[in-house]
Amino acid sequence: MQTLDIKKLLERQRQYFKSGATLPVDFRLGQLRKLYAAVKKHEKDIQEALREDLGKSPFEGYMCETGLVLSEISYMLRHTRRFARRKTVRTPLAQFPSHSYKQAVPYGNTLIMSPWNYPLLLTLGPLTNAIAAGNTAIIKPSAYAPATGRVVQKIIADCFEADYVALVTGGRAENTALLDQKFDLIFFTGSQAVGKEVLRRAADHLTPVLLELGGKSPCIVDASAKIELAAKRIVFGKFLNCGQTCVAPDYILCESSIKDRFVAEVVKQIKKQYGEKPLENEDYGKIINEKHFHRLCGLIDKSKLVFGGEVNESSLQIAPTVLDRVSYEDPVMGEEIFGPILPILTFDNFDRLLTDLKDKEKPLALYLFSSNKDHIRRVTSELSYGGGCINDVVIHLATSEMGFGGVGESGMGSYHGKDGFDAFSHYKSIVDKKTWLDLPIRYRPYKSKLYQKLVRLFMR
Numbered sequence: 001m002q003t004l005d006i007k008k009l010l011e012r013q014r015q016y017f018k019s020g021a022t023l024p025v026d027f028r029l030g031q032l033r034k035l036y037a038a039v040k041k042h043e044k045d046i047q048e049a050l051r052e053d054l055g056k057s058p059f060e061g062y063m064c065e066t067g068l069v070l071s072e073i074s075y076m077l078r079h080t081r082r083f084a085r086r087k088t089v090r091t092p093l094a095q096f097p098s099h100s101y102k103q104a105v106p107y108g109n110t111l112i113m114s115p116w117n118y119p120l121l122l123t124l125g126p127l128t129n130a131i132a133a134g135n136t137a138i139i140k141p142s143a144y145a146p147a148t149g150r151v152v153q154k155i156i157a158d159c160f161e162a163d164y165v166a167l168v169t170g171g172r173a174e175n176t177a178l179l180d181q182k183f184d185l186i187f188f189t190g191s192q193a194v195g196k197e198v199l200r201r202a203a204d205h206l207t208p209v210l211l212e213l214g215g216k217s218p219c220i221v222d223a224s225a226k227i228e229l230a231a232k233r234i235v236f237g238k239f240l241n242c243g244q245t246c247v248a249p250d251y252i253l254c255e256s257s258i259k260d261r262f263v264a265e266v267v268k269q270i271k272k273q274y275g276e277k278p279l280e281n282e283d284y285g286k287i288i289n290e291k292h293f294h295r296l297c298g299l300i301d302k303s304k305l306v307f308g309g310e311v312n313e314s315s316l317q318i319a320p321t322v323l324d325r326v327s328y329e330d331p332v333m334g335e336e337i338f339g340p341i342l343p344i345l346t347f348d349n350f351d352r353l354l355t356d357l358k359d360k361e362k363p364l365a366l367y368l369f370s371s372n373k374d375h376i377r378r379v380t381s382e383l384s385y386g387g388g389c390i391n392d393v394v395i396h397l398a399t400s401e402m403g404f405g406g407v408g409e410s411g412m413g414s415y416h417g418k419d420g421f422d423a424f425s426h427y428k429s430i431v432d433k434k435t436w437l438d439l440p441i442r443y444r445p446y447k448s449k450l451y452q453k454l455v456r457l458f459m460r
Contacts, residue, residue, distance in 0.1 A: 001168050003177040009166055010181050013109050013136040016163040022106060022134045025084050029077060031131050034159040036073045039066065039124065042155055046120055049147035053119065054241060055285030055317075064241065065120040068398060072125050075400035075417055076132040083132070083421045086430075094441070094458035097434040104425040106134035107208070108184035113175070113198070115190045116144035116288055117244040117338075122189045122212075123152055127165070129420030135185070136164050140178055142190075143171045144288050183207055185424065189246075191336075192409060210413035210423055212246070213406050214336050217365040218357065219249035219393065220379065222350065223258050225369035230391070231265035234342075234369075235273055237393030239320045242285045243340040247365040247387075247394050250337055251326070253353060256346040263324055263344060267307045270320045278319045279312050286316045287339060293318070296339040299332040308340075350375060357383055362408030367393045386410050 001009075021027065039046070043066060050061040084104055091100040110130050114123040123141050130137045139156065141149040149169060156167045168174055179186075179201040188198045189212040202209045221230050238249050254262050275281050287293040293316045300309055300321055308321030318340050323332060326343040333343060347353040357366075366385040370376055376390055386406040387396045397404045397416070405414025415423045441451045 001170060001174055001177075003180070006168065006174070006177045006181065009162065009168070010109060010138065010183075012163045013138065013166070017106075017108050017136050022136060022164070025081050028080055028084075028132055028134055031160065031164075032073055032077050032080070032128065035124070035128065035131070035155070036070060036077070038155045038158045039069055039073070041158075042151055045151045045154070046148070049145075049151045050120065052147040053116070053145040054244070054288060056241065057283035057285075060240070060283070060285075065118055068121050069124045069128070072128045072400055072416065072420075076128055076421070079418070080132045080421065083418060084134075091431070092458065094455070095431060095433070096439070097437055099432040099434075101430055101432070103428045103430055104133070104421070105428055107424060107426055108135060110135045110137045110185045110187065110424065111140065111178055111181075111183045112137055113140045113178075113186070113188045113190065114142060115246075116142035117241060117246070119145035119148035120152065124155075126187045126189075126415060126420070129415050130187070130424045131165070133421050133424035135424055137166075138178065138183075139165070139167045140175060141167065141169070143169070186210070187415075187423075188212070195411070210415065211406070211411040212404075212413075212415075213364065213409070213411040214246040214338070215361055215363045215406075215410045216250040216333070216336050217247060217363040217367070217385075217388075219252050219367040219369070220353070221252060221254045221258070221262055221369045222372060222375055223255045224371040224375070225258070225391075226371070227258060227262050227265050230369040231262060231269045232273075233392050234367075235266060235269040235320070237395075238342050239270070239274070239340050240394065242287060242318070244285075244288065244338055245394065246338075247397055248338075249342070249365075249367055249393050250363075251333065252342065252344045254344055254346055255350075256348050259324075259344065259346050263306060263322065266322055266342070270307065270322070274320055278308075279310055279315070279317050284317065287318060288316075290316065292339070296337070296341060299337065299339075299341055301326075301330060301332065304330070304343075350378075354378060354382060362386070362406070362410055364406045364410035365389075365394070365396070384408065 046066050047058045047061050050056040086101045086103045088101045091098050112126045153167045182205040185208050186202050187210045192213045195211045195213045199209055278284050296318055304323045304325050306322050306324045308319040310319040321341045323343045326345050362384045364386040366388040368379045369391050389396050400417035403414035403419025404416045405411055413423055
């Protein structure tokens with residue numbers, strides 16, 4: 001799509017929003033029902049597209065994408081009417097008589113830029129929140145997941161007029177053209193590098209931005225952990241979608257005294273969950289493209305390889321891989337891995353471990369496997385990170401009852417459920433002052449001693 005076409009599309013959406021068509025809650029609920037029905041209708045197409053783009057099995061595709069989208073839409077259908085109601089708040093006595101309230105209103109024209117690793121979930125999830133809050137939306141999916149992009153485009157065309165919700169395909173040129181425009185809100189999911197560029201471009205228009213980024217999310221396993229269960233759950237979360245998950249455990253910080261037992265159990269779990277030859281498992285996925293495949297291959301240090309390491313360039317597959325005796329100086333620790341490579345580092349002193357983590361960039365997720373209540377308390381209260389789990393991984397994002405988002409280098413803002421509605425809404429603070437009484441206290445001249453005493457009484 002050319003820049004001129006994008007400008008015209010946005011202008012049409014501006015006019016549509018100005019008409020007030022998106023404001024009635026009944027309208028929003030009707031659009032959400034359309035979206036739900038369309039996702040259900042195209043469920044098989046989605047399944048095939050996810051298999052083509054990422055090699056996802058039908059069950060994994062439903063569990064991690066289609067099902068979560070339907071769950072989010074269902075949540076919004078149940079709660080949007082309540083979220084949209086004005087919220088009465090206490091009025092200070094000095095403002096008597098009046099009624100104070102907060103009113104959620106949509107930002108207006110929004111841009112949703114989604115990534116390739118969960119191309120359905122991370123496109124239609126934010127869109128669900130945008131619709132529930134009463135916005136229009138232009139969607140820009142990643143060009144790296146073209147099959148899913150085509151299905152999403154079909155869903156959007158089935159449900160909505162382009163004046164309301166539209167999808168723009170293409171690559172960097174289209175991204176640039178979109179970011180040249182003035183939106184009322186930008187929602188971006190992707191890498192830190194691109195997120196910084198989105199934030200810079202949005203600053204030209206003073207446009208608010210929600211950034212869902214990534215980073216190196218640590219997973220701590222201390223000596224009190226249930227090792228077998230920890231390994232089972234970590235293997236599930238790390239190698240889900242071939243490690244191409246923004247909240248996957250990026251690396252393990254394992255207490256030295258249990259490291260050998262833990263590594264052995266991880267290897268056992270990989271064989272149990274993926275088979276002796278994972279690359280022959282038809283339900284095991286693939287790396288998104290050759291660029292990322294070769295980048296990941298370059299991170300596998302054969303001298304530290306304890307399991308896996310097999311690759312198939314023709315199918316863009318890398319077997320679940322475990323690296324031991326890793327240090328922070330190794331290349332695999334220099335960037336977010338975003339692939340099926342699990343480096344294991346060790347620690348002996350928990351206090352020093354926390355100090356070291358406090359000095360690092362704030363991750364999108366952090367996980368702790370432990371039965372030590374003091375360790376759990378300290379990790380949840382002292383460290384700054386987007387979100388996480390105790391004795392599990394990744395599942396904290398699979399609920400509409402809690403917001404999901406990063407902090408610091410891993411992003412800003414959160415969404416899902418009520419947090420998603422809030423993210424796409426501006427809350428106006430309004431005082432409805434009554435006219436049947438007008439207290440003279442605030443008016444000049446300020447000479448009355450009685451009024452001065454009353455002000456001090458009301459405002460202390």
